[in-house]
Amino acid sequence: MTDFAATKAMFHLPKGMIYLDGNSLGALPRAAAAAVASTIGDEWGEMLITGWNKAGWMALPMHLGDRIAGLIGAEPGHVVVGDTLSIKVYQALAAGLDMRPDRRVILSDSGNFPTDLYMAEGLIRALDKGHELRVVAPEDVADHITDDVAVLMLTEVDYRTGRRHDMVDLTQRAHAAGVVTVWDLAHSAGALPVDLAGARADFAVGCTYKYLNGGPGAPAFIYVAPRHAGQISTVLSGWQGHTAPFAFDLDYRPNAGAERLRVGTPPILQMAALNAALDIWDMADMADVRAKSMALTDMFIKGVEATCPMLTLNSPRDAQARGSQVSFAFKDGYGAMQALIARGVVGDFRAPDIMRFGITPLYIDEGDVQGAIDIISDVMNNRLWDRPEYKIRAAVT
Amino acid sequence: MTDFAATKAMFHLPKGMIYLDGNSLGALPRAAAAAVASTIGDEWGEMLITGWNKAGWMALPMHLGDRIAGLIGAEPGHVVVGDTLSIKVYQALAAGLDMRPDRRVILSDSGNFPTDLYMAEGLIRALDKGHELRVVAPEDVADHITDDVAVLMLTEVDYRTGRRHDMVDLTQRAHAAGVVTVWDLAHSAGALPVDLAGARADFAVGCTYKYLNGGPGAPAFIYVAPRHAGQISTVLSGWQGHTAPFAFDLDYRPNAGAERLRVGTPPILQMAALNAALDIWDMADMADVRAKSMALTDMFIKGVEATCPMLTLNSPRDAQARGSQVSFAFKDGYGAMQALIARGVVGDFRAPDIMRFGITPLYIDEGDVQGAIDIISDVMNNRLWDRPEYKIRAAVT
Numbered sequence: 169m170t171d172f173a174a175t176k177a178m179f180h181l182p183k184g185m186i187y188l189d190g191n192s193l194g195a196l197p198r199a200a201a202a203a204v205a206s207t208i209g210d211e212w213g214e215m216l217i218t219g220w221n222k223a224g225w226m227a228l229p230m231h232l233g234d235r236i237a238g239l240i241g242a243e244p245g246h247v248v249v250g251d252t253l254s255i256k257v258y259q260a261l262a263a264g265l266d267m268r269p270d271r272r273v274i275l276s277d278s279g280n281f282p283t284d285l286y287m288a289e290g291l292i293r294a295l296d297k298g299h300e301l302r303v304v305a306p307e308d309v310a311d312h313i314t315d316d317v318a319v320l321m322l323t324e325v326d327y328r329t330g331r332r333h334d335m336v337d338l339t340q341r342a343h344a345a346g347v348v349t350v351w352d353l354a355h356s357a358g359a360l361p362v363d364l365a366g367a368r369a370d371f372a373v374g375c376t377y378k379y380l381n382g383g384p385g386a387p388a389f390i391y392v393a394p395r396h397a398g399q400i401s402t403v404l405s406g407w408q409g410h411t412a413p414f415a416f417d418l419d420y421r422p423n424a425g426a427e428r429l430r431v432g433t434p435p436i437l438q439m440a441a442l443n444a445a446l447d448i449w450d451m452a453d454m455a456d457v458r459a460k461s462m463a464l465t466d467m468f469i470k471g472v473e474a475t476c477p478m479l480t481l482n483s484p485r486d487a488q489a490r491g492s493q494v495s496f497a498f499k500d501g502y503g504a505m506q507a508l509i510a511r512g513v514v515g516d517f518r519a520p521d522i523m524r525f526g527i528t529p530l531y532i533d534e535g536d537v538q539g540a541i542d543i544i545s546d547v548m549n550n551r552l553w554d555r556p557e558y559k560i561r562a563a564v565t
Numbered sequence: 566m567t568d569f570a571a572t573k574a575m576f577h578l579p580k581g582m583i584y585l586d587g588n589s590l591g592a593l594p595r596a597a598a599a600a601v602a603s604t605i606g607d608e609w610g611e612m613l614i615t616g617w618n619k620a621g622w623m624a625l626p627m628h629l630g631d632r633i634a635g636l637i638g639a640e641p642g643h644v645v646v647g648d649t650l651s652i653k654v655y656q657a658l659a660a661g662l663d664m665r666p667d668r669r670v671i672l673s674d675s676g677n678f679p680t681d682l683y684m685a686e687g688l689i690r691a692l693d694k695g696h697e698l699r700v701v702a703p704e705d706v707a708d709h710i711t712d713d714v715a716v717l718m719l720t721e722v723d724y725r726t727g728r729r730h731d732m733v734d735l736t737q738r739a740h741a742a743g744v745v746t747v748w749d750l751a752h753s754a755g756a757l758p759v760d761l762a763g764a765r766a767d768f769a770v771g772c773t774y775k776y777l778n779g780g781p782g783a784p785a786f787i788y789v790a791p792r793h794a795g796q797i798s799t800v801l802s803g804w805q806g807h808t809a810p811f812a813f814d815l816d817y818r819p820n821a822g823a824e825r826l827r828v829g830t831p832p833i834l835q836m837a838a839l840n841a842a843l844d845i846w847d848m849a850d851m852a853d854v855r856a857k858s859m860a861l862t863d864m865f866i867k868g869v870e871a872t873c874p875m876l877t878l879n880s881p882r883d884a885q886a887r888g889s890q891v892s893f894a895f896k897d898g899y900g901a902m903q904a905l906i907a908r909g910v911v912g913d914f915r916a917p918d919i920m921r922f923g924i925t926p927l928y929i930d931e932g933d934v935q936g937a938i939d940i941i942s943d944v945m946n947n948r949l950w951d952r953p954e955y956k957i958r959a960a961v962t
Binding site: 180182185187189192193195196200201204205208209211212213214216217218219220225251252253254255258262278281282283285286287289290291293294295296297303328375377383384385386387388401402403404405406407408410414415416417418419420431432433434435436437438439441509514516518519 | 577579582584586589590592593597598601602605606608609610611613614615616617622648649650651652655659675678679680682683684686687688690691692693694700725772774780781782783784785798799800801802803804805807811812813814815816817828829830831832833834835836838906911913915916
């Protein structure tokens with residue numbers, strides 16, 4: 169049984185703040201500062217260039233990948249960390265399209281995070297072969313999995329509504345139609361149990377600065393199923409994905425498996441912070457995290473709805489059907505969120521009218537949720553955003 | 566006049582080590598630890614998501630770009646920091662090819678760092694339009710600038726030999742033939758004066774963990790000439806390059822100028838270290854750095870050649886024709902470099918037989934160079950690498 173009081177004690181949380189935006193940037197693991205300081209002082213400072221071997225820097229992308237693999241049901245050795253989520257989306261999409269050279273459609277939904285769609289647009293422009301990015305409503309995806317689709321690219325949990333796709337079912341439908349799947353786990357990894365191997369996902373990508381608490385700009389990860397790993401094409405064929413990067417061959421020869429999805433020199437300071445953050449996950453059982461997340465989000469919805477009739481729930485009411493965040497629609501949502509932040513309840517605003525709150529059981533408990541409900545009720549019922557002292561600059565992401 | 570004793574005092578250098586590998590990973594600026602600790606504790610820890618605005622994280626890619634612009638003769642607002650050098654090469658190459666849709670050749674040389682060539686190969690494979698990567702010997706580049714070439718992609722200073730291309734002359738020849746230029750400044754930025762605007766370079770890329778001392782895995786930079794900035798295509802069209810990233814549009818609309826070359830969420834901890842490293846460059850005049858670099862490399866070559874006849878100089882003898890590093894060829898170079906590292910002189914080895922030494926005037930002085938010469942002489946003349954106690958594991962990059 170996960171001891172959530174113990175996990176909460178591993179984080180630094182600002183005094184007087186109830187932080188409900190860990191779905192955007194996770195809170196600071198207390199151990200991260202010392203881990204990064206050691207990487208800077210003991211490794212960079214003392215080992216200098218030899219740190220790549222002596223301190224194990226070169227192995228970090230796969231080491232961290234293996235740690236994350238354990239959280240998303242991936243086979244060890246098939247997740248690698250690096251770059252940004254946008255870049256990893258591009259790699260997965262390019263490899264997926266290459267597996268279906270006779271098809272021309274990337275299917276996605278309007279609930280996908282925009283950068284996934286943008287990266288697809290850029291890839292399509294570059295390929296210049298008449299590919300189409302077909303974007304449908306989230307609830308219509310299943311009906312659009314047809315045999316002209318090359319790649320189905322979906323974010324499992326909608327960044328705005330928290331609506332959750334059925335990964336197992338949609339992957340099965342995709343495979344039945346010969347479609348390659350790319351799952352974006354940005355709002356899943358660390359939020360709920362994911363079973364990539366069980367779902368027979370082809371590719372998955374995700375970021376580590378949200379629920380995994382890797383810090384601002386922490387690197388992304390990418391997964392490729394073992395059955396594809398040795399065959400995939402690598403459009404971003406950087407030297408770190410070469411089978412012998414230090415041979416300095418003039419020609420690219422991809423490394424085996426997922427490691428070929430490395431590109432350039434990995435960001436070691438960010439990785440030190442992420443490594444420390446992942447230590448906390450060793451204390452947690454994902455089933456417990458999910459159970460607590462569902463209980464807390466249910467409590468939050470019930471409490472807010474009981475006192476704030478002006479807010480309209482914008483997330484699935486059924487906890488099973490959503491991730492670990494709750495959104496409400498409200499026409500003055502931007503100002504209301506500013507006022508909430510000024511009062512110490514930090515969520516975020518998403519255009520045009522969405523107030524979004526992330527619930528992260530590793531460091532958010534019942535007391536926090538009740539405290540947030542009380543403040544939200546006060547702000548909403550007294551229209552505090554109309555008062556000048558509550559008009560602060562809001563969080564941006 | 567640059568006070569090099571003062572700049573040296575800004576670095577932490579391990580006791581008993583003469584570090585001649587700053588061309589691979591720059592030494593640790595003393596201020597980096599505190600800068601990163603503050604970013605972690607005061608910003609990430611206390612501001613959390615609001616750090617993107619309050620702490621200025623969102624502006625760091627352009628802020629750091631402007632600081633680097635001053636070191637490479639670029640116009641302010643036209644350098645942006647992020648990703649890895651491999652990714653930035655890909656962006657520049659893709660944009661360059663897009664500017665010459667009727668041409669099919671990328672011209673480069675065999676002295677280019679392999680990842681530049683690999684990224685070109687990957688892009689060519691993805692485009693699948695019959696492009697050719699034409700790799701010639703460094704001294705033959707000028708003769709191969711013909712009107713079938715779309716992009717000339719060169720690393721100004723050869724990573725192995727230190728040989729320096731004539732950027733002004735080759736850019737002029739390229740433009741005369743209608744060729745777009747992509748200059749890789751990996752071994753130039755911080756090593757010697759660069760005048761991108763004066764040379765009328767089209768694109769430039771570089772890394773910040775070598776002479777700029779940004780730390781292991783510090784992000785790369787990219788420059789686009791003002792005359793192109795508003796027109797270039799962005800194949801890696803991530804949300805941070807969108808004109809309104811927080812509008813969350815479903816369609817990509819590129820930001821103005823260089824900022825469209827941003828891709829994903831920037832690595833804030835790495836950027837904090839880089840920002841601290843760049844403070845030291847405010848104390849230095851690049852002309853002074855170059856003058857001292859030429860004097861020290863001359864002294865090093867002279868001293869080594871006087872005592873080590875078995876070593877063959879593999880760098881240009883004329884200081885004007887080389888960067889800030891010196892290479893010698895030696896058939897037992899791998900073992901010899903291991904022994905040197907064991908004796909505290911850290912250079913690196915590059916296959917098949919190159920012993921490479923970087924001279925970084927910000928923290929390497931005459932005393933260091935003389936000390937290195939003495940130890941190299943001892944190691945080489947007494948064949949210390951044949952003794953078991955000197956067979957240590959060598960630096961890798």
